[in-house]
Each structure stands twice: as structure tokens, then as C-alpha cells.
Amino acid sequence: MALGFFSRLKQGLSRSTQKLGAVFTKRKLDEAALEDLEEHLIAADLGPAVAGRVIDSFRATRFGAEVTDDEIRAALSEEIARVLQPVAIPFEPDPALKPHVVLMVGVNGTGKTTTIGKMARYFSEQGKKVLMVAGDTFRAAAVEQLQVWGERTGTPVIAGKPGADAAGLAFEALRRGRAEGADLLLIDTAGRLHNKGALMEELAKIIRVMKKFDETAPHSVILVLDATTGQNALEQVRVFRELVNVTGLIVTKLDGSARGGVVVALADAFKLPVHAVGVGEKAEDLRPFSAEDFARGLVGKAEVSTVAEVSEEAPTED
Ligand SMILES: Nc1nc2c(ncn2[C@@H]2O[C@H](COP(=O)(O)OP(=O)(O)OP(=O)(O)O)[C@@H](O)[C@H]2O)c(=O)[nH]1
Numbered sequence: 001m002a003l004g005f006f007s008r009l010k011q012g013l014s015r016s017t018q019k020l021g022a023v024f025t026k027r028k029l030d031e032a033a034l035e036d037l038e039e040h041l042i043a044a045d046l047g048p049a050v051a052g053r054v055i056d057s058f059r060a061t062r063f064g065a066e067v068t069d070d071e072i073r074a075a076l077s078e079e080i081a082r083v084l085q086p087v088a089i090p091f092e093p094d095p096a097l098k099p100h101v102v103l104m105v106g107v108n109g110t111g112k113t114t115t116i117g118k119m120a121r122y123f124s125e126q127g128k129k130v131l132m133v134a135g136d137t138f139r140a141a142a143v144e145q146l147q148v149w150g151e152r153t154g155t156p157v158i159a160g161k162p163g164a165d166a167a168g169l170a171f172e173a174l175r176r177g178r179a180e181g182a183d184l185l186l187i188d189t190a191g192r193l194h195n196k197g198a199l200m201e202e203l204a205k206i207i208r209v210m211k212k213f214d215e216t217a218p219h220s221v222i223l224v225l226d227a228t229t230g231q232n233a234l235e236q237v238r239v240f241r242e243l244v245n246v247t248g249l250i251v252t253k254l255d256g257s258a259r260g261g262v263v264v265a266l267a268d269a270f271k272l273p274v275h276a277v278g279v280g281e282k283a284e285d286l287r288p289f290s291a292e293d294f295a296r297g298l299v300g301k302a303e304v305s306t307v308a309e310v311s312e313e314a315p316t317e318d
Pocket of ligand 1: 106107108109110111112113114115136139141142145189190191252253254255277278279280281285
């Protein structure tokens with residue numbers, strides 16, 4: 001039986017969880033234990049700021065007490081969920097926009113193309129009319145990959161010849177989307193040009209040219225981050241925010257050997273909406289981001305998975 005979403009996420013988060021696991025033995029929460037815990041939180045990619053706050057809160061509320069593994073996990077999960085809650089904002093196309101234009105940006109290999117394919121499937125299944133644009137015209141493989149996703153999801157793909165002008169394609173796609181009454185236009189973009197200046201120019205041109213058709217486009221700029229890069233994801237947010245007005249994040253590869261703790265560091269540092277998370281390579285492996293599930297998965301609170309698993313894998317018939 002295929003693993004349900006929650007267990008896949010939990011499995012993926014296990015690398016972070018393992019780093020936390022070592023401190024969870026029954027002991028007195030004194031200064032040494034707190035220091036120990038703080039180190040583990042930083043090693044689990046939560047970042048020094050969040051780790052520091054969690055420790056301060058523990059010091060204020062539980063200092064000197066005997067704590068069990070379960071108590072620490074529960075308290076930790078609560079603290080983490082509090083950081084994540086405000087950014088857990090699913091992406092919904094604005095029905096007033098025909099189409100809602102989404103520019104997907106991010107370093108090559110983070111999962112942009114795959115995520116666009118997954119979003120195309122998800123929103124097509126919701127009855128929305130979706131168009132995809134192969135705007136990473138520098139890599140022939142990226143165009144082909146998007147076309148495969150187009151076939152797989154029954155979504156039209158607007159593509160040009162290798163090296164075609166991405167801005168021209170985006171303009172054409174927007175015109176077509178408007179004419180056809182499309183709901184959602186998903187634009188793939190290049191992630192690596194020879195330097196930052198060239199990438200900025202490429203993205204700026206796509207935006208400039210689309211604005212000639214619709215002053216309000218793009219309506220969303222979603223940055224795709226690969227969780228396995230850990231703290232490097234924070235640097236990618238900083239760089240891309242210099243290039244474009246990032247409106248939200250999608251974090252991929254939270255299955256496998258993910259370093260999921262970085263999502264907490266991202267939420268805390270940038271407060272950008274985390275629209276969804278990727279937990280595999282298949283079309284259905286994109287899920288809305290749930291602060292509580294994620295926090296529980298991260299601290300390895302097992303009992304919740306049973307609930308999530310049952311509701312997901314054995315849907316009732318009502
Ligand atoms: N395990 C796992 N793999 C993923 C996930 N998302 C994407 N991938 C894989 O990551 C690799 C890179 O994904 P792409 O979608 O090609 O990444 P990209 O950012 O579009 O990169 P370019 O196409 O080079 O621009 C592919 O092998 C994907 O199948 C995920 O959530 N989990």
C-alpha cells in the first residue's frame with residue numbers, strides 16, 4: 001500500500017526529527033538541558049532565532065521541572081505550529097482574474113516544472129481551465145518536461161523553439177488565456193542564466209512585456225525551494241526577492257532526506273505565505289501546507305499520523 005501523505009511527510013522530516021530525538025529522554029529541564037535542546041533545534045534547521053525563542057519559552061514555563069519525552073514534543077510542536085500558522089496560506093486563483101497569472105521562479109532543479117505540472121493537475125481537477133507556459137527556453141529538457149506534464153494532465157502547453165523569447169511566449173499565452181477565458185496561467189521560468197544580472201533581466205522582461213497586456217500581471221510570483229538544501233533556501237529567498245516581488249513559497253522534496261526544519265526558519269525570517277509542499281515526484285504529491293501536521297511531523301509525534309492516515313487512505317462514503 002502506498003504511504004499516505006502524512007507518513008511520507010513524516011518520513012521525509014525524519015532527518016530533522018532524528019536530530020531532535022536524542023534530547024528527548026526524561027530529565028530535568030535545567031540550563032544544561034536547555035542548551036542541549038537549543039543545539040539540537042539549530043541542527044534540525046529551525047534556525048537560531050526560532051531555537052532561541054523556543055528555549056526562552058521553555059525556560060519561562062518549565063525551568064527546573066522534570067519533563068518527559070512526550071511533554072517536550074507536544075510543547076515543541078505547539079511552538080513550531082505557532083510560527084507556521086500565519087504563513088500556511090493555500091494558493092487559490094482569484095476567480096475575478098481571467099486568467100490569474102502565476103510566475104514560477106526558483107533555482108534550476110528545485111522542482112519548478114514538476115510543481116507547475118502538479119498545480120495544473122490539481123486545478124484542472126477542480127474544474128479550472130489551466131494553461132502552462134514553457135518559459136525556461138534555455139533548456140530544451142525543461143520544455144519537453146513541461147510538455148509531458150501537459151499530456152499527463154490534459155493541460156495545453158505554450159512552448160517555443162529552444163532559445164525562444166520567454167517574454168514573447170508569456171505575452172502570447174496571456175492573450176490566449178484571456179481570449180479563451182482561462183482561469184490560471186502557470187509560467188515556468190529559467191532558474192540559472194550565466195549570472196544574477198542576466199536572470200534579473202530575463203524575469204524583468206517577462207513581467208514588463210506582460211504588463212503591456214495586463215497592467216496587474218503577474219498576479220502571483222511563487223518561489224519554489226528545495227527543502228534538501230537546508231539553510232541555503234534562506235539565501236535563495238533573499239536573492240530572488242532582489243530580483244522579483246515574491247508573493248509566496250512552495251517547498252519541495254519534503255519526502256526523502258528532507259531537511260524540513262528549514263520551513264520553520266523560512267516562515268520566521270520572511271513571513272511569506274507557504275502555499276503548498278511537495279512530497280514526491282508524482283502529480284498528486286503536492287499538498288496544501290498545514291501548520292499543525294507539519295509541526296507534529298517535525299517533532300515526530302506519531303499518534304496524529306494515525307488520524308491523518310485514516311482520513312486520507314480510507315475515505316468514508318459520506
Ligand atoms: N522526491 C521529490 N522529488 C521532486 C519533488 N519535486 C520535484 N522533484 C524532482 O526534482 C527534480 C527536479 O525537478 P524539476 O521540476 O525539473 O526542477 P526545475 O526547478 O523545474 O528545474 P529545471 O527544469 O531544470 O528548471 C526532478 O527529478 C523532479 O522529479 C518532490 O516534491 N519530491
